[in-house]
Amino acid sequence: MQTKKLFLPMILVLAVMIGSIGTLVVIDVFAGDEPVEENQMSDEEIMEAVMEQMGGQEEIHLGDLEEEMEKIAQAYHTLMERYVDEPDAEKLIEGAIIGMLESLEDPYSEYMDADTASQFMESLDSSFEGIGAEVSMINGRVTIVAPFRDSPAERAGLRPNDQVMEIDGEDIEGLTLTEAVMKIRGEQGTTVTLTIDRPGVSDPLEIDVVRDEIPIETVHSEIIEESGQRIGYLELTSFSENTAERFEEELTALEEDGIDGLIIDVRGNPGGYLQSVEDIGNLIIPGGSPILQIEDRDGERMRTISSLDEDIDYPIVSIIDEGSASASEILSAALKEAGGHDVVGQSSFGKGTVQQTIPMGDGSQLKLTLFRWLTSDGNNINEVGVEPTVEVAQPDFFYVSPISADEPLVFDMNSEHVESAQVMLAATGYDPGREDGYFDEGTVEAVEAFQEAEGLDVTGEIGEETADRLQEVLIEQIQDRENDLQLKRALELVTG
Structure with missing residues (x-):
């Protein structure tokens, strides 16, 4: 039996692979909460259980679904014979498949045509060129789950739960997760501009990210x-x-x-x-x-011990x-x-769901949710x-939004970008005395002190050069373990 790809995440990574396994490991079988059988299953038996979940067959013969498929066939033939312009038959078929998957309302189940599937498999390499973040489709929007440590995405200021609205100025509504990912990836040294909707920030953010080679040292x-x-x-x-x-x-x-x-x-x-x-x-x-x-659609559970x-x-x-x-x-x-x-x-x-890629025979693939995973308990x-x-x-400065300095931030201005700048200034040792978004005299003095210390033109205004350097210094503060409260607390607990 051919072993297909079984995916745990289905958070699609922009700069690292999403993985697969050949088998599930070891098991007690449960129905509901009560154990009905306890055994050790071989690798082949486990894969047979997986295939049974898929319907027990590697190929499904349409003849068995003749009645159910009649309506689809009728629609297809009507379009092919009577639509005002001659349709592309392949696009009609792919559209029907995509429509079925969309009806599941599952952001992790999708259809990949042959080109997309090929690019997806290439992303499983040990390294490739991208921005260093992983994304998920949440409520129909491509959403940043997390930037990788010391990645271009982190350095540019991307954060978990950022929603990508546009890529290089193009609206991505209607794209699948994989299609969006392939647009974000690109050649090392090139720049991709992401228009971001960030929770708690009223205006969209435009964030430029310079792509780089992302190694996989995990x-x-x-x-x-x-x-x-x-x-x-x-x-x-x-x-x-x-x-x-x-x-x-x-x-x-x-x-x-x-x-x-x-x-x-x-x-x-x-x-x-x-x-x-x-x-x-x-x-x-x-x-x-x-x-x-691991729980299947019938509620039966397989435990890895x-x-x-x-x-x-x-x-x-x-x-x-x-x-x-x-x-x-x-x-x-x-x-x-x-x-x-x-x-x-x-x-x-x-x-908490598990996906599997299923080849369609022509290079295209379905990525389909087959299981839920549950915790130890x-x-x-x-x-x-x-x-x-x-x-x-x-x-707080770990979560501050990057500054958009399309226009300089100046005295007497009041905005969310000024508020971000004030948080950054305070974190880097140049406390303006307020973090409410109003650019007062104290903020001017803090900006001037920062510019002088960093060898920048001392203007008291925050233009592109000052904003970029402020972001760089802030990242240094974030990476300084003296500011890592979570690690500090972990050390306190582990040392007793």
Whole structure:
């Protein structure tokens, strides 16, 4: 049997792959809440269960659906024979498929024609050129889930929940998620202009992002000395094909160096390969405990059980935020529910469905939601997210909107852009004394002090050059761990 692609996220990444797995791992089968059978299933048996969920056949013969398809066939032939202009037959067929998928009102199920499917598969490479963010289709709008750390998207000021309205001045209403992503991607060094609708900001923002090569190095580790203890720190930026292997290597190295505790940081992590998060769960989730559960349309559940031989004897704390999605949520929920560990930060994104790509025979593919994933305890987090055990927000300047300086910001002006500039000035050590959006004398003095310190023309006004430099200095402040309140709280918890 041919194994098809099975996707956990369905948050489509602009600069990193979305993953696939060959099999689900291990299982107890449930109907509702009561166990009806407990067994170990082979890889082939699991894939047969997946195929059964798809209808039990790899190919569906239209002859079996003759009555149901009669209305569609009648519409097709009427259009082909009687429409005032001769239609494109292929476009009619593709339109019918797209219409069926749209009727599901599921933003993660979509049709990809042969070209789009080919480009989508190319995006699974180890690196490619883009902006470094992942997006989702929410309420019909292409929405930023999270920019990657130190990516062009982060440097430009994109934030979770930003909604993309236009790409290079073109309205994207009606585009599928994949089509929008392919427009945003592009050659390294080129610029894409995104028109953004940001919650809480009345006017649209135009944000220029310079595309770059986005490498896929998904695991970063170090030892942090804190309160006389050695704390291992593992940051996971996504769950790619080799993330579990890299996680095990780095965790082993940390343990050999001697650690008293561990912090796992999945902030801004969009998810990825389901197999990857399962393999990581087998390294840190108590043996015999569920890492996650997969639920089909009939409510039957398959549980992935941790095979860890010896429980970890040091404390673990994970850190999440609103950009942590899918596989990140699986891992944090398992640490919280099965491991009894603290989770620090803010409620995660809330992506709780599983998609699978299904080839259509001509290079095109359907990407279709087939399952829900549930947490270790069986909780559905879709559109809800994983709640932290210890809620910690970052300083206000972490969330400030970028300044649009199409026209200089000047004395006596009152606007949201002035308010953003005041927050930035205060964060970078040039406190204007107010953050209400009114450009007063104190703001002029703060701008002049900033310009003088940065070697800019001292005008007391915020033009493009000053706005850009202010944004750069702010990013440096955001990346300074002294300002990372979530990491600080995690260190306090893990050191006891």
